[in-house]
Amino acid sequence: MQEVEFKLELSQSGARSLLKNAPFVSPPTILQQKSIYFDTNAWDLAKRGLSFRIRGSGNQRMQTVKASDGAAAGSFVREEWEQPLIADAPVIDDPQIAALLAGAGPQLVPLFEVHVTRHRWNVTASEAQIEVCLDIGKVVAADREAPLCEIELERKAGQPAALFDLARKIDLITPARLGVLSKRERGYRLLAAAQGAVKASPAPLTSKMSATTAFARTAAVCIRQFRLNEMALSWSRDAEVLHQVRVALRRLRSLFSICKSLFQHSRFDHLREELAWLAAETGQARNIDVLIDRARDEELAARLKAMRGDAYRALEATLSSARVRSLMIDVDEFISNWMTAGAMPMHGPSARNFASTALDRLWKKVSCGHRLIDEDDAARHRLRIAAKKLRYAAEFFEPLYRRKIEMKRHRRFIAAMAGLQDRLGDLNDLAVAPDMLSSLGLLGMAGTEDLFRAYDKAELLRRAAEAHETLVDNKVFWRSR
Template structure:
């Protein structure tokens, strides 16, 4: 992906971006109260973290890219505190007290940055304290109120700690000054511990795009993997024996008056953040939703960039779309196995129960799934997804699409997002109506084209729903679109099942496969009966952007 010099700045543009919820230990706790300190105007940091093994960290220490003004190494002990019911963790807040040598301990509070600032930004404030215990009386104003509201009278206790040797260097890239912190040590929970090897790059001065560009250079030359899971989050899951939960996307907030230039940034980076937010769930867990959400994020990104490219003829949009397609395709076999297993379990297996033996089929499917997951995790550990995220982040930070426009044409980017959204949604809606004409009578290939058009319309509706939040028809329109998309998906499910099942040669698995094929052929017929009514329901709902 090429990078060029930024075009002249656009009045009223800013550099914020969207971010999904960070991972938590369980889906249930992840859905509890949001992190209220996100609303507090406090200092922010922009930091990119890489994880590695000891050899990888040694390579980073020896790399000329990361040579610079070095400080003496320090031994850091950080103790993390929370309430008995983990209220801080549930709100994605980390409270720690850190000791370094004979210096006074430092109490630090960290929380997610504003939703538009991205997964690499966070809020942070710190105070010296006399001992390795937090002192909440040092916090003032709105921050103190928020903490009182969350914690109340609950006691704070030490939950886990990290002990690392840190080497720091100050390096330059362009006009930016970047602190590289090399941490090697352990996460400790009681008598248990696990290794910890990280490289953190924190922007001290300069533009965020320079940090992303530098991080991409580092990732391209060293055996490092991008990661957004904090030490506190990693320690929490080690303490609980859990894995990060998969996360659904929360569309970027877009008020009608947001300009197009900013809207492109929020939507594109929101999709990218949704993608990377699910890496840890795939790497450390086995929930099928992780791969599903990663693929959804990449499909959303491709749909968004295609929409924007019609108004802004930027060649890099197409480069990122192609890379997103390839990354999603690499996870396709693993997702297909998950989807088929779910189809078997909720369909024929639930219906027939012990009357039919599905174990040979499920065993064959599991064997295939394990291999496909191994390949998906190997892809995630490679340089490719890391470079994709960092280069896209740099592209958004420098507003790279401006380069596709002349100085006279830049004014299009100062138009409000609601005008662009209405035009884009109308075009997508018209395409659905055209491809869906006589929908119930169309052959599978043409239904598939209609389904793709519906999917893009649904993504667009979700991207831009907040521009039309006052319209009561928004939620109803999205529900109707999703329902129609799901009904059309029944044929796709049956075709995917046929493709996989036709490759089985074990006789026991083949018998079960026959039941599954028949079950989903029947399901496709039932879906056909629902299709005409769902299509009518969809067309009855007034498009909310009009």
């Protein structure tokens, strides 16, 4: 069977507030649950995207095996198999499960446990039937543990919109952030080294799916990257974490721009505008991080570090705001309208045909008619933006081009794109430096003249022109036949 659920994260105080002011008619059913998660010592199941757990409540035991599609943000879509047990020991007598585990069954050991008090409601909202589960507890792995507080909404019947309307009602009672981590992932993260910046990962795309499904899966991966780095930023003001927050937003905005022809309505445009606003809100803190890395004057460095604290506090307030929480729910609802667990009947163009056409359009903007040395800063900035979209599109759609020659050309293409982006980025830093310093009230301050002194514009222009020529000389990977 297929399970679809929407997850939100709450604080402990937020959970208490929700229990006190729950917008549900009936009182909850309360269960004490312990879930034991199994894997091999080498984490073979985790590497294949599988989850194996035994959940107990009272005298009842249920073994569950789940296979994730790897694309989920707040909305999770998974295949699962359940089997009642009489003890906390794995039973692998189902041929389908045995085949799924691929010989790992005899090597399974308990890795971590999840202990929760579950409050469960069955809710009727807008003629839809929704199961609501609020879990409060902890994840325990070896000698480490972490608190857990999340609410899952699962639509049993009715329109999907009711699920997200209920999520918004919950957020009005207590701040609720989009959840992107399963309980299984929380356990593995607790066993691993401390989590830092999370880089972009590929979406599970196939050439058989529609372009809209490819959009949804790719957008979900972008949202997941954003939320994981946003979570890390809440306990670590690490410059690389903030950079990856911005990368996730840039990738998501680029995806919306690339796929705008698929969605001709005002809601899509509104989401694009809100994502642009959020990306802009992250700019000042990132600019200060860049300047601190370059500052050599002690007084200037001290001034920048003080400003950095203020900028990060302002950003943290923005990220925790109702506007951002609402935006994440809105984006996830939009994504979920097109998300499937696998290939779906075609809605519009196929993913590969759409990708090839989009890449052609972006390639034309980047490859044709540029004389980098003679153009002005504004023209080079436009080229930089076009190049960024082209590179993101090449990364988004890479899983659709898996022939050997396509993969080989893709690696060369991405390397050439990275070289051009680096050179254009250096030129852009030099061009915007006066405005950046002015916006921070630093223009003319001692030491600022050294921040960009290493840049020789003539040399940067020469290198950018060479990088552009190298890119243009590459054969494109999406037209290899």
